[in-house]
Amino acid sequence: MLSRIGRLGKKAEAEPIPFDESYYLASQWQLIWRKFRRHRLAMFSSVIILFLYSIALFAEFYAVNDYQQRHVKYAKAPPHTLYFVDEDGNFHLRPFIYDLKQELDMETLQRNYSEDRSQRYHLSFFVQGEPYKLLGLIESNIHLFGVDAPAVFFPFGTDELGRDLYSRTMHAARISLSIGFLGMVTSFVLGCLIGGVSGYFGGSIDMIVQRVIEFLISIPHIPLIMALSAALPHEWSSTQVYFGITVVLSVVNWPPLARAVRGKLLELREADFVMAARISNMSDMDIIIKHLLPSFASFLIVVLSLAVPGMILAETALSFLEIGIRPPAVSWGVLLQNAQNIRSLSQSPWLLIPGIFVIITVLAFNFLGDGMRDAADPYKQ
Amino acid sequence: MKNYILQRLVYMVFLLWLVSVVTFVVIQLPPGDYLSTYISRLEQAGQDLSDEEVDKLRAQYGLDLPLYLRYVKWFGQVLQGEFGFSFDYQQPVKDIIGERLVLTFTIAILSAIFTYAVAIPIGIYSATHQYSIGDYIVSIIGFIGLAIPNFMLALIMLYVAWKTYGMNLTGLFSPEYIEAPWNLAKVGDLLLHLPIPVIVVGTAGTAGMIRVLRGTLLDELNKQYVITARSKGLGEVKLLFKYPVRVALNPIVSGLAWLFPSLISGGTITAIVLGLPTAGPMLYRSLRTQDTFLTATLLMFVTILTVIGTTISDILLVVVDPRIRMERAAE
Numbered sequence: 001m002l003s004r005i006g007r008l009g010k011k012a013e014a015e016p017i018p019f020d021e022s023y024y025l026a027s028q029w030q031l032i033w034r035k036f037r038r039h040r041l042a043m044f045s046s047v048i049i050l051f052l053y054s055i056a057l058f059a060e061f062y063a064v065n066d067y068q069q070r071h072v073k074y075a076k077a078p079p080h081t082l083y084f085v086d087e088d089g090n091f092h093l094r095p096f097i098y099d100l101k102q103e104l105d106m107e108t109l110q111r112n113y114s115e116d117r118s119q120r121y122h123l124s125f126f127v128q129g130e131p132y133k134l135l136g137l138i139e140s141n142i143h144l145f146g147v148d149a150p151a152v153f154f155p156f157g158t159d160e161l162g163r164d165l166y167s168r169t170m171h172a173a174r175i176s177l178s179i180g181f182l183g184m185v186t187s188f189v190l191g192c193l194i195g196g197v198s199g200y201f202g203g204s205i206d207m208i209v210q211r212v213i214e215f216l217i218s219i220p221h222i223p224l225i226m227a228l229s230a231a232l233p234h235e236w237s238s239t240q241v242y243f244g245i246t247v248v249l250s251v252v253n254w255p256p257l258a259r260a261v262r263g264k265l266l267e268l269r270e271a272d273f274v275m276a277a278r279i280s281n282m283s284d285m286d287i288i289i290k291h292l293l294p295s296f297a298s299f300l301i302v303v304l305s306l307a308v309p310g311m312i313l314a315e316t317a318l319s320f321l322e323i324g325i326r327p328p329a330v331s332w333g334v335l336l337q338n339a340q341n342i343r344s345l346s347q348s349p350w351l352l353i354p355g356i357f358v359i360i361t362v363l364a365f366n367f368l369g370d371g372m373r374d375a376a377d378p379y380k381q
Numbered sequence: 382m383k384n385y386i387l388q389r390l391v392y393m394v395f396l397l398w399l400v401s402v403v404t405f406v407v408i409q410l411p412p413g414d415y416l417s418t419y420i421s422r423l424e425q426a427g428q429d430l431s432d433e434e435v436d437k438l439r440a441q442y443g444l445d446l447p448l449y450l451r452y453v454k455w456f457g458q459v460l461q462g463e464f465g466f467s468f469d470y471q472q473p474v475k476d477i478i479g480e481r482l483v484l485t486f487t488i489a490i491l492s493a494i495f496t497y498a499v500a501i502p503i504g505i506y507s508a509t510h511q512y513s514i515g516d517y518i519v520s521i522i523g524f525i526g527l528a529i530p531n532f533m534l535a536l537i538m539l540y541v542a543w544k545t546y547g548m549n550l551t552g553l554f555s556p557e558y559i560e561a562p563w564n565l566a567k568v569g570d571l572l573l574h575l576p577i578p579v580i581v582v583g584t585a586g587t588a589g590m591i592r593v594l595r596g597t598l599l600d601e602l603n604k605q606y607v608i609t610a611r612s613k614g615l616g617e618v619k620l621l622f623k624y625p626v627r628v629a630l631n632p633i634v635s636g637l638a639w640l641f642p643s644l645i646s647g648g649t650i651t652a653i654v655l656g657l658p659t660a661g662p663m664l665y666r667s668l669r670t671q672d673t674f675l676t677a678t679l680l681m682f683v684t685i686l687t688v689i690g691t692t693i694s695d696i697l698l699v700v701v702d703p704r705i706r707m708e709r710a711a712e
Contacts, residue, residue, distance in 0.1 A: 215399055220687050222646035223664055223680055227407050230668040309528070316530050317650050321665065336532075340654075342539050342549065349540065355533045362528035 035375040042371020045364040052361055056173040060132035063167035064146050064153050068328065071152055073102060075162040077113050079350050080154055087117055096120040099151045110347065121151040157350040159338050168330055169354045175331035177361065179246055180312040184304055186250035191257030192300070196288045198258065199265030206262070213255040225252055225314060229323045238329040245324055249311050260303055264296045302376055305369040309362040316358050332358050385699060389692050396688055397681070401459065404680040405452050408673055418671060419468070455674060465674030469667060474678045478660070482682050484553065485652075485659040488578055489644040489686065495583035496590055496640065501633070503587075504594030505626060511599065523588035531647045532654040535581045539655070542577070550574055551656045578655055582647045586640050593632050601625035635698045641690030645683055 026034070036042060055062050065071075082095040098115035105112055127146040134140050147153045156165040198209035228248040232241055268274065269292075277287050293300075318324030319333025320340070327334055332354040338344065339351040416438055420430060430438075446454070455465050464474040503523070507516040526534075542550045552559075553574045558567045601607070602625050610620050652661035660679050667675040 215396060218396060218642070218688050218691060219400060219403070219680075219684050220642045220646040220649070222649045223661075223683050224407075226649070226665065227404070227668060227676070227680060231407065313530050317532060320530075320532055321650065321653060323668075339536060342536075342543055342551065345536060345540050346543055352533065352536070355530065358530060358533070359525065359528045363524055366524060366527065 032372075032375045036371055039371035039374060041367045042375075045367035045371070048360065048364040049368060052173060052357075052364070053177060055170055056177045058134060059170045059174055060130075061134065061140070061142065062144050062170045063164075064129070064143060064155065065164040065167045066130050067164065067167040067171045067330065069163065071158060071162040071164070073162070074100060074152065074154065074158050075102075076111055076160050076348050077102075077154055077158045077162070078348070079157040079165075081115075082123065083120075086120060092120075092122070094122045094124065096122045097147060097151065097153060119151075121147040121153075123147055123153070156353045157348065159335075159351065160344075165335070165350065165353060168335055169332070169357060172330040172332045172335055172354060173357065175242065175325055175329060176312060176315060176333070176358070179242070179249070179315045179325075179331070180308045180361075182246045183249040183253065183311040183315075184308050186246060187254040187257055187307065188300075188304055190250060190254035192261055192293065194254065195258030195261030196265060196293070199262035200269060200284065200288050200292070202266070202269075209258070210262075213259055216252075216255045217259075221252055221314070222317070225249065225318065226321070226323060228252075229318055238326060241324075241326055242329065245315060245318065249314055252314075253307060253311065257303060257307065261300070264299060265292055268292055268295060299376065302369055302373045305365055305372060309365040312358065312361055312365075316355075386696055389695060393688055393692050397685055400684045400688075401456060401677070401681050402452070404677045404684075405455070406448070408668070408671070408676045408680070409448055416468075451673075455677070459678075464678040467667070467672055467675040469670045469672040469675065474675050478663070478675075478678060478682065481658060481660050481663055482686070484657070485645070485648065485661070485683070486686055488575075488582065488648055488652075488657070488659060489641065489690075491575065491579045492582040492586075492644050492648070493637070493640060495579050496586045496644075497633070499583070500587045500590035500594060501630075504591045504629075505598065505621070507591065508595045508598035508602065508629075509621065519591070523591045526584035527588035529584075531581055531585055531651045534584065535577065535651050535654045538577050538581065548573075550577055553578075553657050578648070578651055578657060581651045581655075582644055585647050586643055590633060590636060590640070593636060594629055597632055598625055598629040601628050631698070631701060634701050635694060637690065637694035637697065641694070642687045645687055645690075649683075 071077075077100055080097040080100070082097060084093075084095055085091055086096075097120075098117050099119060099121065100113045101116050103112045103114065104110075123145055124147070125145050126142050127148075128141050129143045129146055131139065131141040145153075152164075154164050154166065156169060158165055159168075194209060198206045225248055228251065229245055232244040232248075236244065265288075273291060274287060277291055282290075315324055315331060316333035316336065319331050320336045322337065325331045325334050335354040336352070339355075344351065416435070420435060423430060458465055462475070464478075466472075467474050467477060470477055503519050507519050510516050539550060542548050550573070553571060554567065555570050555574075558570045561567055604625075607620065607625060610624065611617075615623075648659065649661035649664065651657075652659045653665050656662065660683055664676065664679045664683070666672075667679065
């Protein structure tokens, strides 16, 4: 084992950057893109993120059933199993499911489900089903996949009211993913403005802003977020609560961002090009926006992409505790409310599935941020 | 050095005062107060209060005063070591939060120890074995710890304990020990319940810690002093622990400053899910019932714990890093 330490000095063998003409002519962003492309995990993560956001945009298309509809006959049904081989041992290329039959155990009063093997229901892609409006504009009734009526397909099972967990998870992506994004944009604006002013002017303004930031950072996040979101009035509509939570998340998240911006600005403030701009009588705001911010845009993007997962996690936790997004609006955290105690969890463990989406999203954003950090660092080979 | 510590302490006191103001204002933000919730509950039960009775109650709880007077009155009590009266528990706040705060702090410290105990060996391993299979496996586990919401990890661990051992490990004590006086059996019971919260809260910070340690150590290992030491025939293990690891531990020490708030934060949600008798669940309940003084006191103490943790890490960093020490001495 120890002999391996000897090899530490060498970095991983990276593919050499091709030293052709285009390399010298490439702009900053082209260079970053070249490096980023070689970071496989980050590339893969960005595909995942694009896919997840496509779910958020086209949730109705990905969903199988109406996400609010209660299938009374299938309350707390487990996920359907996909079969390729039928009872007689014949192989089918198209996977199929069996319908579920509910039985009530008279002793424990639990619902048990058994498969009705008499009839196969084959799965098909692009089936016609519930009509919906894509993006609120285009009318359609095509769904990505589904089975023929009268069977109902529950890929992730159902909750205690018999609502299709899969379709709910798809719809929940909307709030869960957009709140992270919106919260990031808001704290980005706040952080850049306040951090920018603080770093650019320095002196007593800087002093005051820094103390405020230190103060805000020293209050533990979650209790503060809890206190603020518990302050949202009960009679607010789902949309109001949604924006309320976004504001709460950004209020808590801007200080670290402002601090990072300030640090970088202090570094750049002394640069020659800033002096040149000042001599040519450019206004302070213009210098900040036109010269300073673009010169560390790549740094900002990295910080931002690493801020998104924190917000998504915070929203999930808040909604899980019933002080975040409120039903009937759905987010992944709201869906996880069903799995709040060990009893319902041991009866229907599939209720945790929405959490897997949270984990995938957070992981993807982390890898993406890592990849961008490596790509944006000009000194890193 | 002494001046520096003194300066930090003065600043800490100022910070705590600010916290008391902000928390008091924040919890007054929601419309209505404890009394209005209480009255509507009484009305639902078919009991009607006359306006006079309501006014009397309001005066009794001090809710008829304007916000700043309520604050001044409360803060005056705080200075005397009283923290007001909890409407919900019908007891002085002082009497009900003590044990919970001790448990909160204990879990945070145990989680910090867990984080370091896991992160430091793994960080060193994955830096010295960069791009090996072990490095990848460890990184993946670390990342999952980072990505999985605390409460979900807690639920999964409860579920596994329930399925495999048939044990319900919610809370910190089994029901028969909750009211029991402290003895060996109760301590044993506590030790059985502690690992889940400690692991759950600890894993969240581990990944970040491993990443920082791995990164700094890799940078250090490329430096010339390492080559020099090696060329002089120093053994690899001695070399590793004598120089690069020591340097790489600096950011880990300063990491305590952000680790501690996140442990208290993470601990809040975990404690609610696990039903631990710590500050988290109590805060959650008091926020929902608008139990003003209890909320303000809890928020304040949770922040105090954080600020203490941060201050300790600041001072520790000065002790550990000679460069910072020199800087301070020069000032």
